[in-house]
Amino acid sequence: MALERTFSIIKPDATKRNLTGAIVKKFEDAGLRVVASKRIHLTKAQAGEFYAVHKERPFYDELCEFMASAPIVAQVLEGEDAIAKNREVMGATNPADAAPGTIRAEFAESVGENSVHGSDAPETAKTEIAYFFSGLELVG
């Protein structure tokens, strides 16, 4: 297993309900280390650029509105197999399908307002980290 970095967002539905600490605890309990973190309020255009891969999906506009509706916490998580581990801790995209004990099972409100985002592959992680952080801001 390799030491990896992945990108994570704590989404507006979670920051609004003051769940940042509870969600970070889930990451840390799973052995992931927060090596960068910032709380920011995206514009709809910035959210649209981040989620450009979903541009043709019917939920794209709703997704961008939601991501710009309140602050998010953008983070870089580091650990053994961090990409897969983060996805395991988050649970399935739709909270109705998420395994018990996962972040989405415990906190997500719907498939759209699902509390967290996590990179799905090494290339995506690299691009997503670079969208939010400079190398100087990654402190392992």
Ligand code: CMP
């Ligand atoms: P995320 O992992 O951030 O990646 C894309 C996001 O699109 C996803 O989580 C959901 O929040 C959102 N999404 C996926 N499917 C739907 C859907 N059917 N309706 C609304 N939003 C969705």
